[in-house]
Structure formats: structure tokens, C-alpha cells
Amino acid sequence: MSSGPGADSAPAPTDDHHDAPLTTFSSLAVRNYRMFFFGSSISNIGTWMQRIAQDWLVHELTGSAAAVGITTALQFLPMLMFGLYGGVLADRFDKRRLLFVTQSSLGLTGLLLGALTITGHVNVYHVYALAFVVGVVTVVDNPTRQTFVADMVGPRLLPNAVSLNSANFHSARLIGPAVAGVLITAVGGGWAFIVNGLSFAAPIVGLMMMRSSELNPAVRAPRRKGQLREGLRYVGARPELLWPIVLVGFIGTFGFNFPVWAIAFTDGVFDAGAGSYGLLNSLMGAGSVVGALLAARRGSRRMRFTFAAAALFSAVLMLSSVAPFFWVYAALMVPMGLVAMTFQVSSNAGIQLNTDPEMRGRVISLYMMVFLGGTPIGAPVVGWVTDSFGPRVGMASGGAICLLGTMALALVLARIGGLRLRIDLRAGRRALALVPRDPQPVTTTA
Numbered sequence: 285m286s287s288g289p290g291a292d293s294a295p296a297p298t299d300d301h302h303d304a305p306l307t308t309f310s311s312l313a314v315r316n317y318r319m320f321f322f323g324s325s326i327s328n329i330g331t332w333m334q335r336i337a338q339d340w341l342v343h344e345l346t347g348s349a350a351a352v353g354i355t356t357a358l359q360f361l362p363m364l365m366f367g368l369y370g371g372v373l374a375d376r377f378d379k380r381r382l383l384f385v386t387q388s389s390l391g392l393t394g395l396l397l398g399a400l401t402i403t404g405h406v407n408v409y410h411v412y413a414l415a416f417v418v419g420v421v422t423v424v425d426n427p428t429r430q431t432f433v434a435d436m437v438g439p440r441l442l443p444n445a446v447s448l449n450s451a452n453f454h455s456a457r458l459i460g461p462a463v464a465g466v467l468i469t470a471v472g473g474g475w476a477f478i479v480n481g482l483s484f485a486a487p488i489v490g491l492m493m494m495r496s497s498e499l500n501p502a503v504r505a506p507r508r509k510g511q512l513r514e515g516l517r518y519v520g521a522r523p524e525l526l527w528p529i530v531l532v533g534f535i536g537t538f539g540f541n542f543p544v545w546a547i548a549f550t551d552g553v554f555d556a557g558a559g560s561y562g563l564l565n566s567l568m569g570a571g572s573v574v575g576a577l578l579a580a581r582r583g584s585r586r587m588r589f590t591f592a593a594a595a596l597f598s599a600v601l602m603l604s605s606v607a608p609f610f611w612v613y614a615a616l617m618v619p620m621g622l623v624a625m626t627f628q629v630s631s632n633a634g635i636q637l638n639t640d641p642e643m644r645g646r647v648i649s650l651y652m653m654v655f656l657g658g659t660p661i662g663a664p665v666v667g668w669v670t671d672s673f674g675p676r677v678g679m680a681s682g683g684a685i686c687l688l689g690t691m692a693l694a695l696v697l698a699r700i701g702g703l704r705l706r707i708d709l710r711a712g713r714r715a716l717a718l719v720p721r722d723p724q725p726v727t728t729t730a
Contacts, residue, residue: 308444308577309448310441310444311437311441311444311445311448312448314436314437314441314498315495315498316436316494316495316498316499317433317436317437317445319490319491319493319494320432320433320436320487320490320491320494321448321449321452322486322490323486323487323488323489323490323491324449324452324453324486324487324490325452325455325456325486326483326486326487327387327480327483327484327486327487328452328453328455328456328460329456329459329460329463329483330394330460330479330480330481330482330483330484331456331460331480331483332456332457332459332460332461332464332565332569333460333461333463333464333467333476333477333479333480334394334397334464334476334477334480335460335461335464335543335565336460336461336464336465336468336476336558336561336562336565337464337467337468337473337474337476337477338355338397338411338415338473338477339352339355339543339547339561340464340468340473340547340558340561341401341406341411341473342355342408342411343547343551345406345407345408345411346408348667348671349544349547349548349552349667349670349671349675350664350667350668350670350671351408351667352543352544352547352667353541353544353663353664353665353666353667353668354412354663354664354667355411355412355415356415356541356543356544356663357661357663357664358412358415358416358419359415359416359418359419359422360419360656360658360663361416361419362416362419362420362422362423363419363422363423363426363652363653363656364653364656364658364661366420366423367423367427367649367650367652367653367656368512368515368516368646368649368650368653369423369512369649370423370424370425370426370427370428370645370649370652371427371515371645371646371647371648371649371650372511372512372515372645372646372649373424373427373428373645374424374427374428374431374645374646374648374649375431375511375642375643375644375645375646376645379428379431379432379435380432380491380494380496380499382424382425382428383425383428383429383432383487383491384488384491385424386421386422386424386425386428387425387484387487387488387491388484388488389421390418390421390422390425390484391480391481391482391483391484391485391488392481393414393417393418393421393481394477394478394480394481394482394483394484395477395478395481395482396414396481397410397411397414397474397477398474398475398476398477398478398480398481399474399478400474401472401473401474401477402472402474402475402478406474422656423649426648426649426652426656427645427646427648427649427652428645430446430632430636430648430652431636431644431645431648433445433446433449434500434636434641434644435499435500436499436500437500438500439637442633442636442637443579443629443633443637446629446632446633446636447576447577447579447629447633448576450572450575450576450579450625450628450629450632451572451573451576451577453572454569454572454573454576454621454625455569455573456569457565457566457568457569457570457572457573458566458569458570458573459566460565461561461562461563461564461565461566461569462562462563462566463476463479464476464558464562465558465559465560465561465562465563466559466562467479468558469557469558469559511646512646514643514646515643515646515647515649515650516650518643518646518647519647519650522638523697523700524587524634524638525635525638525639525647527587527693527696527697528587528590528631528634528635529635529650529651529654530654530693531590531591531594531631531689531690531693532631532651532654532655533654533655533658534658534686534689534690534693535594535597535598535627535655535686535689535690536654536655536656536658536662537658537661537662538658538662538666538682538685538686538689539597539598539601539624539682539683539685539686540624540655541662541663541666541667541682542568544663544666544667544670544678545666545670545675545678545679545682546561546564546565547561548670548671548675548678549564549613549675549679550564552674552675553675553676554609554610554613556610560610563614564613564614564617567614567615567617567618567621568617568618568620568621568624569621570618570621571617571618571619571620571621571622571623571624571625572621572622572624572625573621573625574618574621574622575621575622575623575624575625575626575629576625576629578622578626579625579626579629579630579633587634587697589630590627590630590631590634591690591693591694591697593623593626593627593630594627594686594690595687595690595691595694596623597620597623597624597627597686598683598684598686598687598690599683599687600616600619600620600623600683601620601679601680601682601683601686602679602680602683602684602687603616603683604616604617604620604679604683605675605676605677605678605679605680605683606676606680631651632648632651635647635648635651636648662682666678666682669681
């Protein structure tokens with residue numbers, strides 16, 4: 285594969301950015317990351333267009349929230365089944381070459397679904413099949429993209445770059461859903477799929493323009509038996525990795541099922557159309573962008589902060605379920621996106637920075653496996669509850685389960701760490717605090 289323009293004469297990476305104070309956009313000072321960032325920004329718009337058009341197409345074909353959940357489940361099922369294998373490939377092979385393959389494949393699936401829809405030959409089984417194919421490609425694409433960021437910017441800028449990636453992805457959420465809603469109404473959802481397929485040309489060009497000599501040397505894992513077990517043992521021996529991954533899996537399974545609830549509320553509760561559904565996604569995207577930019581500046585990767593963000597996200601879910609009017613429900617999408625992204629960024633950055641480079645692909649693939657792979661379990665269940673008991677009960681129960689799970693995991697983690705929950709209702713004192721279970725006695729000297 286050809287290196288980017290000027291690669292042969294490009295200088296080796298320097299420490300120019302190592303002493304500069306961190307700002308919200310520090311990672312954009314790295315040329316290779318800029319190529320990656322701007323290429324991704326275009327394809328992300330197409331990805332959000334396809335998500336909205338795909339959900340709406342399935343709803344039109346079936347009229348069922350459960351069918352939307354099945355589509356989501358099929359797209360994330362491969363991550364649950366094969367997720368760790370994607371991490372092994374990311375650790376073993378050249379990440380840039382892998383991204384050429386995965387980005388091209390994702391573009392072709394969008395073009396194929398668009399052609400089927402425009403010609404009128406599409407049925408729900410075509411959507412199911414192509415969603416599963418996208419999931420298979422994502423098994424390799426996700427850990428490769430996530431860990432390639434470290435190769436571009438290095439450990440110091442990694443939390444900042446992870447946050448900017450999230451801001452990039454969710455900035456596209458401000459544009460993609462709105463454009464998809466207009467296209468669906470005006471000419472049909474098939475053209476949203478076509479635009480998505482073509483948008484993958486941008487990251488491919490960005491990869492071609494990168495300078496290999498400016499990438500941080502990647503430590504590749506040699507090919508040998510037992511690499512999957514090695515990754516699992518590595519995570520199991522490190523509480524700073526294990527418990528955030530367990531929490532992420534719980535929230536991903538029962539909380540990150542927004543398409544199922546949003547479509548059910550849009551159509552079944554508020555009697556609105558595709559444009560309103562696109563608006564909800566755009567508003568949630570606006571909150572996600574704010575959350576990602578705040579995380580880029582704050583850079584917190586403390587486990588306590590991650591658990592607090594999970595609890596707050598759960599509370600916003602439950603609050604949204606009782607919104608009496610569409611405009612109230614829509615307004616709550618902004619804080620929901622903010623706290624969801626804060627949770628996602630803080631857990632991702634903390635896990636990557638606490639992982640040795642040669643293990644990073646396998647660890648981040650396990651993270652993605654439980655986060656995205658939990659959706660095939662949760663989405664059909666959430667869809668069934670929503671269909672059977674109504675959207676309000678479905679969304680409220682998802683938030684309640686997430687909140688109870690977060691509290692239970694926090695208490696388990698506190699117990700392992702020798703802490704206990706102290707409740708103090710006296711004025712001027714913190715009502716709730718974690719304190720050592722067995723504080724050391726105070727000794728005095730004569």
C-alpha cells in the first residue's frame with residue numbers, strides 16, 4: 285500500500301506537542317490525526333443518515349418496534365460472537381491496511397442497500413442480512429480504529445483524541461438525521477443509503493494522505509496460540525479494567541437502545557413523523573457533542589466519575605419516559621446525549637490508558653464487545669416490553685435497571701476496595717460518601 289504524499293521526506297515524530305498545554309483541540313495539531321478526523325467527519329454524516337433511514341425503513345416494512353430492535357440486534361450480534369477476534373487482528377496486523385479494507389466494505393453495503401430500496405426490491409430480510417454484514421465488518425473496524433488513535437497521537441493526547449472522535453461522530457448526528465428525514469420525506473430513504481456508501485471515500489482518502497513516518501511505532505503481538513485467553517486473563521487481573529467493562533456492558537445492554545424508544549415515542553405517543561424522529565437524534569447529538577468537548581477539556585478518567593455519569597444517564601432515561609409533550613421529550617434529549625457521551629468517553633479513555641500497548645487491541649475489543657454486543661440481548665427485550673406495555677414503561681424500566689445495576693456494581697467495587705457507604709444527614713456534611721471500612725485508629729504519644 286502506498287504511503288501518503290510526502291511520506292518519504294516527512295520528518296520523524298517529534299515531541300513538539302509534549303510540553304504544550306492541553307486545549308480542547310490539541311490533537312488536531314497532529315497532521316495524521318487531522319487527516320483521520322476530517323475524513324471521518326464526512327463518513328459519520330453518512331453513517332447517521334443510514335441509521336435513521338434503516339430504522340424508519342424497517343418500521344415502514346413491519347410496523348413493529350420489536351423488528352427495529354431485531355435489526356439493531358443483528359447489527360451488533362457479530363460483536364458479541366466474534367468481538368475478541370477483531371482485537372487479535374488489530375493487535376497482530378497493520379491497522380492502516382485493515383482500515384482500508386473495513387471502510388471500503390462498509391461503503392459497499394450502503395450502496396447495495398440503497399440500490400435495493402430505490403428499485404423497490406427491498407424487504408425486511410435484506411435489511412436484516414446487510415445489518416449483520418455491517419456487524420461482521422465492525423468487529424474488525426471498531427478495535428482497529430480505536431487503537432489506531434494511539435498510534436497517531438501517543439499516550440499524552442489519547443484522552444483528548446478519544447473525546448474529539450466522539451465529538452466528531454456526534455456532531456454528524458446534528459446533520460445526518462436531519463438530512464435523512466428530509467430525504468425520506470422528499471425522495472425516499474434509498475438515497476440516504478447511497479449517500480452513506482459514497483461518504484466512505486473520505487476516510488479512505490484520509491488514510492492515503494497519512495505519513496507513515498509520523499505514526500508512533502506500534503507494538504504488534506506475534507502470532508501464537510492462546511491470545512484470546514491471554515487477553516481475558518489480563519483484564520480479569522486488573523480491577524481498573526474489569527469493573528468499568530462490566531458497567532459498560534450493563535449500560536449498553538439495557539440503556540443504549542434509543543432507536544427503539546425514540547421511534548415508539550415519535551409514532552405511538554406523539555403521533556409524529558420521520559422528520560420529528562430525525563430531530564430527536566439531532567438534539568441528542570447536540571448534547572453528545574457538548575459532552576465530548578467537555579470531556580476533551582476535562583480529561584477525567586477516574587472510575588468514580590464513570591460510575592456517576594452512568595447513574596445520571598439512568599436518571600435522565602427515567603425522567604424522559606414521563607415527558608408529557610413532544611417538546612419536553614425533545615428537550616431532554618440534550619442532557620441525555622451529554623451524560624451518555626461523558627460516560628462513554630471517560631470509560632473508553634480510562635481503559636485505553638490503563639492498558640499496555642501490545643494488549644490494547646484485545647482489551648478495547650472486549651470493551652466494545654460487551655458495550656455493543658450487549659445490544660443483541662437488550663434490544664429485542666426492550667422492544668418486546670415497549671410493544672407489550674407501551675413506550676413509557678419500556679423506557680422507564682430500561683432506566684431503572686441501569687440505575688440499580690450501577691449502584692450494585694459501585695457497592696461491589698467499594699467493598700473490594702475496602703470502602704463503605706457513609707450516610708450523614710447533619711448540616712454542612714456530605715450526605716453520601718465512601719469512606720474506609722476499617723479506619724486506622726488514631727494514636728497519641730505522651
